Amino acid sequence: MTAEALAKNLKVGLVDLDVDCPNVLQFLSNPPTNQKTDTKGMHPGACGNLQVISLAFELPKGMSMLRDGKWRAQMVNEMVSNIAWDPIPNVVVFDMPPGTNEVHTTILQYPDIIGAVIVTTGHPASLEDAARAVDMLRKQSFFSPGYPNGVPILGAIDNMSAFVCPKCSTRTVLFGKDDVQKALGIPVIAQINFVPGKGVDPSHFEAVAGLIKKKLEEWK
Numbered sequence: 001m002t003a004e005a006l007a008k009n010l011k012v013g014l015v016d017l018d019v020d021c022p023n024v025l026q027f028l029s030n031p032p033t034n035q036k037t038d039t040k041g042m043h044p045g046a047c048g049n050l051q052v053i054s055l056a057f058e059l060p061k062g063m064s065m066l067r068d069g070k071w072r073a074q075m076v077n078e079m080v081s082n083i084a085w086d087p088i089p090n091v092v093v094f095d096m097p098p099g100t101n102e103v104h105t106t107i108l109q110y111p112d113i114i115g116a117v118i119v120t121t122g123h124p125a126s127l128e129d130a131a132r133a134v135d136m137l138r139k140q141s142f143f144s145p146g147y148p149n150g151v152p153i154l155g156a157i158d159n160m161s162a163f164v165c166p167k168c169s170t171r172t173v174l175f176g177k178d179d180v181q182k183a184l185g186i187p188v189i190a191q192i193n194f195v196p197g198k199g200v201d202p203s204h205f206e207a208v209a210g211l212i213k214k215k216l217e218e219w220k
Contacts, residue, residue, distance in 0.1 A: 001026060001202050002117070003093045005209035007049040010216075013089035016054035017107060019075045020065045025056045029202070032061035033057075041084040050088060053079055069102040076106040092215055098129050100136045108137075108151060114215050115152040117208060118184065121159050122175030127183045131154065134184055154211055155189035156180055163194045 003014040016024035025031040032045030035057040044051035055075075059065070066077075091114070094107055107113075115185045116137050120130035138150040158180045163172045174194060181188045190207045 001029075001052060001200070001205045002208045002212070003095075004202075005205045006091065006093070006212060008209075010090040010213065011049050011087055012051070012052075013044065013083070013085060013092035014050060014052045014095065015079055015083075016052070016095050017076055017079065017094060017103050018095060019055055019072055019103065020067070020097065022054045022056040022059060024052070024054050024095045027139075028052070041081065041082040043084045043086070044087075051085060053083055072102045073106045076103055080107065080110060091212065098133075100132055104133075104136060105202060108147070111147075112152055112211070113147075115154040117154050117189070117212075118156040118186065119159055120156060120180060120184070122161060122173070122178070122180055124176075126175075127180065130184055134186060139149060152215075153186050154215060155187040156184055157208060158188050158191040160194040160200060161191040163196075 003012050005045050006012045014024065016022045018024070028047075028049050028050075032047040032050075032052055035045040035053065036043045042053055044053045045057060046052070049180060055065075096107070097103060116133075118133055120126045137153055158178075161176055161178065161180075162174055164170070165172070175214050178191075189211050194202045195201050
């Protein structure tokens with residue numbers, strides 16, 4: 001959804017690096033269907049300003065990916081370096097799986113990362129996983145000298161943070177307290193409300209897109 005918000009004003013590439021359980025297409029309001037691979041590389045599926053690379057295009061629903069860590073690292077390198085973008089995007093968004101495995105350590109060795117956005121709910125289990133991701137990003141100088149102070153963390157998205165009653169506008173926090181910022185020690189850049197029938201309110205991703213565009217301008 002962040003990639004779609006960015007694509008309103010920029011040419012955007014979206015790479016689904018959840019190579020074990022690729023499902024980024026399910027979160028797009030208008031997912032493309034025409035990804036292909038040939039001798040020139042992987043050709044993204046495209047919809048307007050958004051180009052998408054995902055194994056979900058090729059993997060039948062329900063099929064598991066029984067692969068080891070070496071394969072994951074090789075696939076990440078393939079999905080980063082062998083894409084036939086047309087046109088070249090202004091920014092590429094990498095959708096990452098939970099955890100701190102070979103997928104993360106491989107992609108974080110590339111030097112041109114503007115920053116990372118942590119997505120979590122306020123549930124203690126989700127916050128614990130998110131805290132590990134924050135710790136990994138801050139230690140990234142161990143894996144890549146390109147980030148002597150760690151990978152920049154733009155902030156956190158507090159996903160499904162609350163339900164707002166459509167009748168009385170009462171806001172009910174879904175997972176305990178509004179303490180994502182306190183738990184992770186990074187700013188919350190967006191609180192995404194839960195909407196029955198939709199899951200989340202996509203309009204709230206505009207704030208995230210705005211911050212990424214600002215960082216992109218600074219990076220240039």
